[in-house]
Amino acid sequence: MYRAIQTFLVAFCLLVSCLATGLRAQEDIRPLIDALGSTAFPQKIEAVKALAASGDPKVGEILQNLSDGKLYAPKTGGTVYLEGPADGAYLDVLTGAPATEVPENLAKIKLNNGLRGAIGAALSQLTLLSPDRSARLVASQDLLKDANPDNLDLLNSALAGEKDAEVKATMEAARAVILLKTDASAEEKKAAIDMIAARGNRDALTILTAALDNAPDELKPAIEQNISSIKGSLAMWDVAQNIWYGLSLGSVLLLAAIGLAITFGVMGIINMAHGEMVMLGAYTTYVVQQTIAAVAPGMTDFSLAFAVPAAFLFTGLVGVGIERSVIRWLYGRPLETLLATWGISLILQQAIRTIFGPTNRQVDNPSWMSGAFEFGGLAITYNRMWIIVFSLGVFVALLLLLKRSKFGLQMRAVTQNRRMASSMGIRTPWVDALTFGLGSGIAGMAGVALSQIDNVSPNLGQNYIIDSFMVVVFGGVGNLWGTLVGALTLGIANKFLEPYAGAVLGKILILIFIILFIQRRPRGLFALKGRAVEQ
Amino acid sequence: MKIKSHVMSAFLAGALATTAFSSVYAAEDTIKVGILHSLSGTMAISETTLKDAMLMLIEDQNKKGGLLGKKLEAVVVDPASDWPLFAEKARELISVNKVSAVFGCWTSSSRKSVLPVFEELNSLLFYPVQYEGEESSRNIFYTGAAPNQQAIPAVDYLMNTEGVERFVLEGTDYVYPRTTNKILEAYLIAKGIPKEDILINYTPFGFSDWQTEVAKIKEFGSAGKKTAVVSTINGDANVPFYKELGNKGIKATDIPVVAFSVGEEELAGLDTKPLVGHLAAWNYFQSVDAPANAEFIKEWHAFTKNDKRVTNDPMEAAYIGFKAWVSAVEAAGTTDTDAVLDTIIGTTVPNLSGGYATVMPNHHITKPVLIGEIQEDGQFEIVQQTPAVVGDEWSDFLPDSKDLISDWRKPMSCGNFNVATGKCGGKGS
Numbered sequence: 001m002y003r004a005i006q007t008f009l010v011a012f013c014l015l016v017s018c019l020a021t022g023l024r025a026q027e028d029i030r031p032l033i034d035a036l037g038s039t040a041f042p043q044k045i046e047a048v049k050a051l052a053a054s055g056d057p058k059v060g061e062i063l064q065n066l067s068d069g070k071l072y073a074p075k076t077g078g079t080v081y082l083e084g085p086a087d088g089a090y091l092d093v094l095t096g097a098p099a100t101e102v103p104e105n106l107a108k109i110k111l112n113n114g115l116r117g118a119i120g121a122a123l124s125q126l127t128l129l130s131p132d133r134s135a136r137l138v139a140s141q142d143l144l145k146d147a148n149p150d151n152l153d154l155l156n157s158a159l160a161g162e163k164d165a166e167v168k169a170t171m172e173a174a175r176a177v178i179l180l181k182t183d184a185s186a187e188e189k190k191a192a193i194d195m196i197a198a199r200g201n202r203d204a205l206t207i208l209t210a211a212l213d214n215a216p217d218e219l220k221p222a223i224e225q226n227i228s229s230i231k232g233s234l235a236m237w238d239v240a241q242n243i244w245y246g247l248s249l250g251s252v253l254l255l256a257a258i259g260l261a262i263t264f265g266v267m268g269i270i271n272m273a274h275g276e277m278v279m280l281g282a283y284t285t286y287v288v289q290q291t292i293a294a295v296a297p298g299m300t301d302f303s304l305a306f307a308v309p310a311a312f313l314f315t316g317l318v319g320v321g322i323e324r325s326v327i328r329w330l331y332g333r334p335l336e337t338l339l340a341t342w343g344i345s346l347i348l349q350q351a352i353r354t355i356f357g358p359t360n361r362q363v364d365n366p367s368w369m370s371g372a373f374e375f376g377g378l379a380i381t382y383n384r385m386w387i388i389v390f391s392l393g394v395f396v397a398l399l400l401l402l403k404r405s406k407f408g409l410q411m412r413a414v415t416q417n418r419r420m421a422s423s424m425g426i427r428t429p430w431v432d433a434l435t436f437g438l439g440s441g442i443a444g445m446a447g448v449a450l451s452q453i454d455n456v457s458p459n460l461g462q463n464y465i466i467d468s469f470m471v472v473v474f475g476g477v478g479n480l481w482g483t484l485v486g487a488l489t490l491g492i493a494n495k496f497l498e499p500y501a502g503a504v505l506g507k508i509l510i511l512i513f514i515i516l517f518i519q520r521r522p523r524g525l526f527a528l529k530g531r532a533v534e535q
Numbered sequence: 536m537k538i539k540s541h542v543m544s545a546f547l548a549g550a551l552a553t554t555a556f557s558s559v560y561a562a563e564d565t566i567k568v569g570i571l572h573s574l575s576g577t578m579a580i581s582e583t584t585l586k587d588a589m590l591m592l593i594e595d596q597n598k599k600g601g602l603l604g605k606k607l608e609a610v611v612v613d614p615a616s617d618w619p620l621f622a623e624k625a626r627e628l629i630s631v632n633k634v635s636a637v638f639g640c641w642t643s644s645s646r647k648s649v650l651p652v653f654e655e656l657n658s659l660l661f662y663p664v665q666y667e668g669e670e671s672s673r674n675i676f677y678t679g680a681a682p683n684q685q686a687i688p689a690v691d692y693l694m695n696t697e698g699v700e701r702f703v704l705e706g707t708d709y710v711y712p713r714t715t716n717k718i719l720e721a722y723l724i725a726k727g728i729p730k731e732d733i734l735i736n737y738t739p740f741g742f743s744d745w746q747t748e749v750a751k752i753k754e755f756g757s758a759g760k761k762t763a764v765v766s767t768i769n770g771d772a773n774v775p776f777y778k779e780l781g782n783k784g785i786k787a788t789d790i791p792v793v794a795f796s797v798g799e800e801e802l803a804g805l806d807t808k809p810l811v812g813h814l815a816a817w818n819y820f821q822s823v824d825a826p827a828n829a830e831f832i833k834e835w836h837a838f839t840k841n842d843k844r845v846t847n848d849p850m851e852a853a854y855i856g857f858k859a860w861v862s863a864v865e866a867a868g869t870t871d872t873d874a875v876l877d878t879i880i881g882t883t884v885p886n887l888s889g890g891y892a893t894v895m896p897n898h899h900i901t902k903p904v905l906i907g908e909i910q911e912d913g914q915f916e917i918v919q920q921t922p923a924v925v926g927d928e929w930s931d932f933l934p935d936s937k938d939l940i941s942d943w944r945k946p947m948s949c950g951n952f953n954v955a956t957g958k959c960g961g962k963g964s
Binding site: 041107110111112113114116117120145202203205206207209210211212213241242245248249252349350353357358359360361362364365370371372379381382383384453454455456457458459462463495498499502503504507 | 574575577579580583584696697708736737738739741742743744746747748750751753754756757758759760771774775778779781782783784787788789791800801803804805806809812824908916917918
């Protein structure tokens with residue numbers, strides 16, 4: 001309670017003093033504002049700093065407008081105006097009244113990274129006491145990045161009243177970083193170093209490495225020791241991180257390959273158009289997203305929920321169509337199937353190129369698939385995490401379908417002994433068509449997931465076809481578990497090789513490994529056993 | 536049998552005569568211009584736009600009365616992103632269709648594939664894309680940027696304006712990034728950047744899993760010095776790269792990325808909100824504020840009947856190449872290759888950024904260098920513009936090319952003159 005009152009008093013005093021100076025300074029800051037319209041970026045940055053230092057209550061609003069690109073100035077520099085509600089109308093920056101005698105050649109004031117950083121730092125001083133938690137968090141993060149010793153008093157007062165743990169930790173870190181830059185006592189600096197080191201992440205490492213150069217001699221051993229201990233723990237986390245990256249790559253491979261595990265693994269069709277089914281799924285996602293954005297803009301975050309069944313049905317139907325029209329005439333002739341499906345893949349690519357154009361289509365990540373969170377020392381991006389969940393879900397669903405449903409039973413019967421199945425009354429041609437459709441439909445669902453991390457372009461499928469075959473052959477033809485283990489193994493192996501060997505050599509090494517492995521075990525990791533194999 | 540073969544050869548001769556006659560007839564009627572851009576395959580994504588741009592320029596020229604009193608006729612072929620096919624299609628354009636000049640190619644591999652054809656058949660190629668340099672052919676005009684017109688000014692901007700001290704040179708594994716990075720590394724070391732502050736990394740074509748690479752960039756950037764990424768990542772791999780950057784929360788204010796192959800077209804497939812402030816270096820942006828550009832964009836929208844179609848740097852390079860050729864043909868009074876080769880050097884035509892481009896004796900052109908920052912609407916905000924720079928075909932920063940110059944004016948007429956030995960020939964001959 002006492003704390004709250006104190007905070008309130010501090011905030012109130014600040015506000016009162018601001019108001020008092022503000023009334024006087026109202027007109028004094030106009031030259032500073034006009035300096036924002038100067039042509040050189042260094043001058044603009046100076047103007048932002050001077051404005052922030054002026055303490056005028058209007059400054060926050062003005063800087064926000066600048067950052068939003070609402071401020072205009074003549075191209076050669078001069079009076080700055082605020083964008084008006086109508087096109088070509090301008091307002092006075094300070095009063096908000098419609099401006100008269102506006103010069104002709106007004107242009108938006110340009111920002112660059114340096115200026116954006118300066119605005120962020122200036123605004124953070126103003127929003128550090130904001131009642132909005134996220135505003136305070138952003139402000140404290142900006143202060144941490146900026147680490148300007150002038151902000152020490154401000155931080156001290158803000159810290160006194162902060163309750164939110166995360167914001168408070170960031171503020172304390174910012175304070176510690178600033179302390180290292182000032183001439184505070186050695187004990188205070190020591191505490192600051194420990195404080196930063198306790199964060200233990202890469203940012204802490206950056207701060208400490210930077211502080212090492214101009215630290216007093218007696219503090220250097222402490223800093224160095226902390227640096228090496230952070231590096232040690234980061235190395236541990238790096239292993240975990242590599243496993244995570246591997247799982248994530250593996251899940252993408254699994255998604256791309258699992259449909260092929262059905263068409264190639266179970267039916268024995270070398271389907272070179274498999275990648276194009278993935279591509280069609282991605283384009284379905286694009287169409288669904290566009291439709292939803294046009295019909296029900298509020299639902300865009302859920303567009304993927306509609307895209308998954310839509311892509312499954314659409315590519316499934318295309319798959320059935322391909323099987324009925326082309327592939328069924330070519331059973332038992334693998335080379336001709338290969339060439340025919342290769343032709344189909346080119347036709348599909350060029351068809352999409354003609355309909356949608358050759359350039360990439362933009363598929364947005366829904367908000368729940370954007371950004372990342374930290375889990376210990378792991379940085380986990382939401383889109384990758386959901387793709388892992390999705391691919392495992394697809395895998396389990398497919399496994400259940402094959403093992404528990406009537407269709408799955410018929411499918412297995414047909415692939416194991418076609419004539420016997422036919423004699424038992426199973427309509428084998430239709431089972432073939434539906435199985436191929438199922439494999440294609442799953443490829444389509446993979447396309448929905450891939451649209452979140454890759455280009456949606458006519459070439460999308462080509463990038464995955466080789467990898468998919470690799471996974472299926474490595475895992476063992478005709479075995480879904482083999483595909484799962486194969487995809488995850490290849491993903492993790494790839495990600496462990498990449499940091500040491502580089503992405504190009506890593507990929508080559510994996511290919512060599514698979515070639516050697518296939519020499520030793522031609523049937524892959526999980527070979528099918530029994531009479532079915534002998535056919 | 537004998538009679539049969541006589542009949543056959545007579546028939547063939549007749550057929551040949553007819554084609555020869557028809558092409559002579561056509562040559563009198565119109566001036567043919569070849570367009571050699573992939574309309575299918577992986578490169579269609581970039582090259583289709585250039586084909587459209589060329590068709591627009593030709594149509595426009597015809598509206599103005601054509602060239603030398605004749606209409607221009609575009610001959611479009613599709614080399615399908617297949618490098619050997621580029622050479623075949625180029626030969627077809629020159630020998631069968633009898634075109635006066637060819638506008639085309641995108642990748643360096645396709646240019647290297649057609650180069651011997653153009654030299655053998657003595658025709659003209661206008662190449663509109665930024666490239667790695669280290670080449671100068673008598674029959675090719677390079678209207679895109681050489682490394683000193685794009686990469687080096689971009690790195691200067693990073694060092695001077697953003698205060699960058701550590702560099703990650705990230706590229707796709709092929710000739711353009713490798714050569715550019717070699718030049719940049721030599722340049723940075725010459726500027727006093729220690730070798731341990733430069734990280735060079737390559738990824739395969741179409742790379743899509745950027746998690747490890749982005750983590751590596753983040754780690755390299757945590758050494759306490761301001762770090763930037765210089766990206767020569769090729770087309771398709773860019774979208775997943777930028778998505779990963781955005782999701783990992785690497786902002787332009789932390790680690791800016793300056794790209795040499797990302798333009799308005801590439802950004803069209805991306806949500807650019809998390810990418811605001813990342814940079815690109817080109818010689819033209821759609822956002823250039825110049826009357827010539829406004830006119831060009833208006834025409835482009837009208838021609839494509841789509842007012843969302845963006846314009847980009849290679850389109851401007853194609854524009855300059857076409858205008859330079861037209862003006863050289865008018866000066867020569869003929870489309871004959873040798874005559875045009877004489878008149879085109881020194882030809883000055885307006886570019887789209889409000890200045891002028893001059894064709895230099897080394898068959899490269901003068902260009903201003905523009906640094907742009909990505910905006911939320913997928914356009915670039917120009918934060919720096921240099922005066923026009925002369926394209927340097929043989930980089931001064933590579934040991935085996937620093938003594939070479941190229942001058943196709945008589946009497947020198949040499950693409951790789953070694954100023955140290957005073958002889959024509961050497962690397963690249």
